[in-house]
Amino acid sequence: MTKPHILQVGPYPEWDETPLNAAFAVHRYFEAADKQAFLAEIGPDIRGIATRGELGASRAMIEACPNLEVISVYGVGYDAVDLAACRERGIRVTNTPDVLTKDVADLGVAMMLCQSRGVIGAETWVRDGSWAGRGLYPLRRRVWGRRAGILGLGRIGLEVAKRLKGFDMQISYSSTRPKPEADGLTFVADPVALARDVDFLFVTLAASAATRHIVGREVIAALGENGMLINISRASNIDEEALLDALEQGTLGSAALDVFEGEPALNPRFLALDNVLLQPHHASGTIETRKAMGQLVRDNLQAHFAGAPLPTPVL
Structure with missing residues (x-):
């Protein structure tokens, strides 16, 4: 079965990278030298975005992924995600509340x-x-x-x-x-x-x-x-x-x-x-919480692609 293609906006700890790569076909946006060209090439394949709260997903990024279905945010804050663009396109958005x-x-x-x-x-x-x-x-x-x-x-x-x-x-x-x-x-x-x-x-x-x-x-x-x-x-x-x-x-x-x-x-x-x-934006910066956040990011993505209810929906 073909793995859903995911755009990863920023790096995660290794304990999250490994299972994310196992479950999805991951495209690492943050490693691309020419990000605009990178999005133009892989954008049509992308069905999900895995991002961090402070990085979000801009309207330009969302529009570059015409088949995008879901954005899973690693963090409780989702203000950096263009929610208006998501509503226009029926894109689901999730975050990681409670665990942090x-x-x-x-x-x-x-x-x-x-x-x-x-x-x-x-x-x-x-x-x-x-x-x-x-x-x-x-x-x-x-x-x-x-x-x-x-x-x-x-x-x-x-x-x-x-x-x-x-x-x-x-x-x-x-x-x-x-x-x-x-x-x-x-x-x-x-x-x-x-x-x-x-x-x-x-x-x-x-x-x-x-x-x-x-x-x-x-x-x-x-x-x-x-x-x-x-x-x-x-x-x-x-x-x-x-x-x-x-x-x-x-x-x-x-x-x-x-x-x-x-x-x-x-x-x-x-x-x-x-x-x-x-302080360096590390209020949630414990090993226990960061592992729980990463798990919830993946749980939301996997639930969406399985057609199951999202654990922590925003939209």
């Missing part, structure tokens, strides 16, 4: 703790001899008992809230509507009002045209010179220029970021700041 939720929440809370308690700076203080030569590390701010806000109370936001409760924090959230599952949390409809009343603001929104730059100058100003912004969602949810201005001017206390516009080539202004914690 708790790891992402773990990293968000770890980033808050690391930045608030100065863990990286303190470790450098020991290594470079400052402890012996200059004395105790400068005091930082506590976490427990303070106020946290969660912008977007979906799966990841709820897991963040669950962890924050262990620190006896006052927790508020903003979402499209009050959530019945938000036990013990305070609903605040306006993101600016949410930011004004918290010390730590976690951004856990799904990205869309409606949420682009939702954390803009007003929200950042409301969070203020003692506040911390933690982003474990998508870079587009934050106005990076406004964020950088506030961090440089001290009108925002600090930030902890796992995602950036144009990553991995992030804005060099970030690298000059000592009040921002930078």
Whole structure:
């Protein structure tokens, strides 16, 4: 039986590459020197696309594959997939929710703790001899008992809230509507009002045209010179220029970021700041979760070509 032809947009770990190649005829887009020519040659054969959340699938890529049936995203975010083009052509889209939720929440809370308690700076203080030569590390701010806000109370936001409760924090959230599952949390409809009343603001929104730059100058100003912004969602949810201005001017206390516009080539202004914690978009970066994500990518592709219900459909 002929294997379905799949366009692989970006690399996966070896434990995913091997079974993907066993199940499908895989065409590795990311290895092509002339990608336009590559798509022109193999596009008509392609029935499925296996991509990553940050890479997605553009309208041009979709149009170059006239027999495309399904796009399987390795990641929970699918904002880089042109959904309008998929709807026009009846193309199914899937992602990998749930399997990465708790790891992402773990990293968000770890980033808050690391930045608030100065863990990286303190470790450098020991290594470079400052402890012996200059004395105790400068005091930082506590976490427990303070106020946290969660912008977007979906799966990841709820897991963040669950962890924050262990620190006896006052927790508020903003979402499209009050959530019945938000036990013990305070609903605040306006993101600016949410930011004004918290010390730590976690951004856990799904990205869309409606949420682009939702954390803009007003929200950042409301969070203020003692506040911390933690982003474990998508870079587009934050106005990076406004964020950088506030961090440089001290009108925002600090930030902890796992995602950036144009990553991995992030804005060099970030690298000059000592009040921002930078992470390489690895909130889901555990062996266990990445294996589960890869399995779900393949499960969705195999279900589609077998005519079975998709495990995690988006479209």
